Amino acid sequence: MSELTYKRILLKLSGEAFMGDSAGGIDGNTVLRLAEEVKQLCDIGVQVGLVIGGGNILRGSEVASDVMNRVTSDHMGMLATVINALAMQDSLESLGQDVRVMSALQINQVCESFKRRRAVRHFEKGRVVIFAAGTGNPFFTTDSAASLRGIEVEAELLIKATKVDGIYSEDPVKNPDATLYSRISFDEAIDQRLNVMDATALVLCRDHKLPLRVVNIFDKGAIKRLVMGDDIGTLVE
Numbered sequence: 433m434s435e436l437t438y439k440r441i442l443l444k445l446s447g448e449a450f451m452g453d454s455a456g457g458i459d460g461n462t463v464l465r466l467a468e469e470v471k472q473l474c475d476i477g478v479q480v481g482l483v484i485g486g487g488n489i490l491r492g493s494e495v496a497s498d499v500m501n502r503v504t505s506d507h508m509g510m511l512a513t514v515i516n517a518l519a520m521q522d523s524l525e526s527l528g529q530d531v532r533v534m535s536a537l538q539i540n541q542v543c544e545s546f547k548r549r550r551a552v553r554h555f556e557k558g559r560v561v562i563f564a565a566g567t568g569n570p571f572f573t574t575d576s577a578a579s580l581r582g583i584e585v586e587a588e589l590l591i592k593a594t595k596v597d598g599i600y601s602e603d604p605v606k607n608p609d610a611t612l613y614s615r616i617s618f619d620e621a622i623d624q625r626l627n628v629m630d631a632t633a634l635v636l637c638r639d640h641k642l643p644l645r646v647v648n649i650f651d652k653g654a655i656k657r658l659v660m661g662d663d664i665g666t667l668v669e
């Protein structure tokens with residue numbers, strides 16, 4: 433068996449992936465399948481931090497209106513990510529994997545609050561840490577939260593697991609003829625506005641030298657192969 437290339441990773445899962453074939457919400461079997469992928473990583477000794485989006489429930493920018501302040505709608509979006517985190521927590525536990533949810537907003541009856549040193553201690557004890565409620569601030573996204581937490585806990589790689597195979601010359605959902613990149617620099621991704629991840633998240637990774645991989649969330653076993661050194665999806669560095 434080959435050596436682990438990465439010992440601590442930050443994995444960003446799209447909230448939309450939690451819907452399965454439904455139009456929204458949470459599909460238990462789908463979350464369990466994703467949890468199995470995460471557990472596979474823990475079983476080979478990888479320390480895993482997770483950030484889960486909220487797109488299956490609510491995105492603040494889509495809900496904000498004349499009668500719904502953007503800050504309020506972003507708070508709702510952050511709470512949506514807590515809901516997804518709790519679903520993943522229980523799925524992981526059902527597989528026998530230790531896990532803690534740490535929220536950027538204080539909801540002490542529900543989960544722990546984020547503290548960097550405590551998160552690192554959880555990793556050392558073999559627990560998955562799910563960083564919920566994004567950055568805790570409105571006008572950000574969970575992509576930025578993933579970059580931020582990845583940098584804070586000194587992850588060696590940020591993996592964005594999403595609905596497409598990697599970063600393309602254009603959104604492949606809109607243009608099926610777009611070209612898939614295997615490798616690209618942060619500056620190129622930012623300058624060309626390759627919208628797979630928001631610019632704030634890319635800039636944070638670039639400035640703090642956290643490499644990023646974009647992979648397909650539906651490619652079974654891909655994340656495990658990746659942490660063992662396979663060249664999968666798009667590498668941004």
Ligand SMILES: Nc1ncnc2c1ncn2[C@@H]1O[C@H](COP(=O)(O)OP(=O)(O)OP(=O)(O)O)[C@@H](O)[C@H]1O
Binds near residue numbers: 485595605
């Ligand atoms: N240049 C590009 N290369 C690849 N994907 C792109 C590109 N431009 C836009 N996209 C789109 O970005 C999407 C990735 O973002 P995704 O919706 O998975 O993340 P998210 O918004 O962070 O998650 P959530 O569903 O939780 O809101 C892909 O599904 C793809 O359609």
Ligand SMILES: O=c1ccn([C@@H]2O[C@H](COP(=O)(O)O)[C@@H](O)[C@H]2O)c(=O)[nH]1
Binds near residue numbers: 568
């Ligand atoms: O730091 C953050 C992170 C997220 N939000 C709000 O949550 C939703 C869901 O996150 P996605 O990244 O879009 O999946 C987002 O649309 C924001 O409304 C936030 O305010 N701050």
